[in-house]
Amino acid sequence: MKVLQIKNIEKSYGSNNVLKDISLSVDMGEVVSIIGPSGSGKSTLLRCATLLTEMDSGELIYLDECAVKNDEKGKAVYADKAELKKVRGIFGLVFQNFNLFPHYSVMKNLVDPQMTVLGRSKEAAEKKAVELLDKMGLSEKADFYPCMLSGGQQQRVAIARALAMDPTILFFDEPTSALDPELTGEVLKVIKQLAEEKMTMVIVTHEMAFARAVSNRVIFMDGGVIVEQGEPEEVFGNPQAERTKQFLRNYQS
Amino acid sequence: MSLLTMITKMAEGLGNTCAIFFLTLLFSLPLGMVIAFLRMSKSKIISNFTRVIIAILRGTPLMLQLIAVTYGPYYLFGISISRNKLIPVVIAFAINYAAYFAEIYRSGIESMPVGQYEAAEILGYSKVQTFFRVILPQVAKRIMPSITNEVVTLVKDTSMAFTVSYQEMFTIGKQIANSQTSFVPFVVAGAFYFIFNAIVDYVMGKVEKSMDYYE
Ligand SMILES: Nc1ncnc2c1ncn2[C@@H]1O[C@H](COP(=O)(O)OP(=O)(O)OP(=O)(O)O)[C@@H](O)[C@H]1O
Ligand SMILES: [Mg+2]
Numbered sequence: 313m314k315v316l317q318i319k320n321i322e323k324s325y326g327s328n329n330v331l332k333d334i335s336l337s338v339d340m341g342e343v344v345s346i347i348g349p350s351g352s353g354k355s356t357l358l359r360c361a362t363l364l365t366e367m368d369s370g371e372l373i374y375l376d377e378c379a380v381k382n383d384e385k386g387k388a389v390y391a392d393k394a395e396l397k398k399v400r401g402i403f404g405l406v407f408q409n410f411n412l413f414p415h416y417s418v419m420k421n422l423v424d425p426q427m428t429v430l431g432r433s434k435e436a437a438e439k440k441a442v443e444l445l446d447k448m449g450l451s452e453k454a455d456f457y458p459c460m461l462s463g464g465q466q467q468r469v470a471i472a473r474a475l476a477m478d479p480t481i482l483f484f485d486e487p488t489s490a491l492d493p494e495l496t497g498e499v500l501k502v503i504k505q506l507a508e509e510k511m512t513m514v515i516v517t518h519e520m521a522f523a524r525a526v527s528n529r530v531i532f533m534d535g536g537v538i539v540e541q542g543e544p545e546e547v548f549g550n551p552q553a554e555r556t557k558q559f560l561r562n563y564q565s
Numbered sequence: 566m567s568l569l570t571m572i573t574k575m576a577e578g579l580g581n582t583c584a585i586f587f588l589t590l591l592f593s594l595p596l597g598m599v600i601a602f603l604r605m606s607k608s609k610i611i612s613n614f615t616r617v618i619i620a621i622l623r624g625t626p627l628m629l630q631l632i633a634v635t636y637g638p639y640y641l642f643g644i645s646i647s648r649n650k651l652i653p654v655v656i657a658f659a660i661n662y663a664a665y666f667a668e669i670y671r672s673g674i675e676s677m678p679v680g681q682y683e684a685a686e687i688l689g690y691s692k693v694q695t696f697f698r699v700i701l702p703q704v705a706k707r708i709m710p711s712i713t714n715e716v717v718t719l720v721k722d723t724s725m726a727f728t729v730s731y732q733e734m735f736t737i738g739k740q741i742a743n744s745q746t747s748f749v750p751f752v753v754a755g756a757f758y759f760i761f762n763a764i765v766d767y768v769m770g771k772v773e774k775s776m777d778y779y780e
Contacts, residue, residue, distance in 0.1 A: 364683055400689045411684035414779050415702045428698060429689035459780040477688060 321370035341510040345523035348533035404474035412458040444472040464495030578734035592659035597666025622664035673708035713769040
């Protein structure tokens with residue numbers, strides 16, 4: 313079953329054509345990594361898919377909910393508010409710089425969205441939060457405020473907060489790029505664990521070894537197009553396109 | 566007139582001073598939020614119009630605004646000036662302070678990182694929920710020092726009500742000073758304002774401290 317279908321997305325900033333006719337679909341339980349040089353449009357693709365940025369043209373479908381479709385002129389038309397609200401409930405996004413709510417404790421960061429958005433009871437929300445914090449190895453941090461945590465801990469809280477909303481698919485935009493090298497491991501570990509549990513994920517990352525180990529499919533993007541995609545062993549072990557080879561060479565050294 | 570009589574008479578006016586102070590805060594703090602939103606409106610007409618209004622309110626003396634609101638209705642429409650000058654005085658103060666608060670709110674809201682809005686949007690918060698649950702509490706903390714400044718200024722500004730002869734503490738002090746040809750009432754007034762502000766400082770300090778639990 314397809315969780316996400318992106319069809320022919322186009323996005324320009326002025327004359328800068330950032331996404332050029334990108335199509336991509338993600339199956340239930342699939343882990344897709346997106347790699348590529350800086351400025352290739354990876355974040356823009358994720359932002360279009362998560363409705364943070366408006367695409368110029370293209371279609372966006374989650375499960376059987378159509379969020380965006382084209383009109384006759386090929387211009388993107390967004391669904392109405394109620395429909396988009398439903399769609400937003402299907403996905404979650406983990407940001408590079410966490411974006412936790414600094415005025416809320418770790419517990420409240422996880423509980424407030426559940427109560428405010430999903431209408432869960434305090435007890436149900438707290439139960440869920442406790443489970444997730446436990447899973448993230450952060451049980452004893454429930455009453456801390458984000459500013460009291462390391463970057464790695466904050467990012468794990470952000471992942472827990474996203475998971476608390478029971479998303480069907482979870483996006484990550486360079487989840488470890490803002491972290492000190494010694495802290496990336498703890499975050500990658502929990503993502504890996506989610507992959508083992510068959511959580512559907514799309515991960516933009518510069519961690520090649522991680523992408524290779526965790527994904528079912530790797531997508532290499534450059535210049536706003538998908539240059540190459542396939543199983544990690546194919547893309548990393550035997551890249552076809554010259555640009556992919558060059559990119560990976562730069563990473564190996 | 567003995568010092569004690571002076572102090573007693575002026576202290577009676579303190580009630581009116583406090584009335585101006587608290588009523589002004591009561592109306593101007595929320596009104597400032599409304600003005601801030603109009604100022605940030607997507608409509609160019611509304612935002613520019615609001616910008617001009619704010620510029621006028623901040624660019625002309627409060628004293629002038631007091632006179633305009635108190636006596637304007639009489640000169641313009643022949644409406645007789647009500648006995649109770651508290652109403653026009655509070656209207657003038659509230660509108661004037663709302664303009665200042667609006668700019669403080671606006672700068673606070675605009676200083677919020679866009680990531681906070683985006684995180685809330687992704688989680689599914691509505692615009693209103695985002696504002697009240699995520700943005701406003703953080704803005705409150707950021708702007709509290711500027712708010713304190715305005716509140717301290719307001720304590721001293723209440724004395725301007727003497728221009729329309731509203732019987733607050735300073736107006737009474739000035740009347741005593743004139744009739745007794747004495748400088749003492751001014752010293753008494755200074756002491757009152759100083760004590761008033763010491764209390765304001767203490768309370769606002771507590772408020773700021775209560776927001777210190779996070780960075
Ligand atoms: N809000 C914006 N306004 C104008 N141009 C933008 C905006 N966001 C992105 N761009 C441009 O779009 C292009 C793609 O940017 P994007 O952030 O998607 O790249 P990326 O692949 O995520 O890069 P990185 O690895 O550095 O995060 C860049 O040329 C960038 O300058
Ligand atoms: Mg990026």
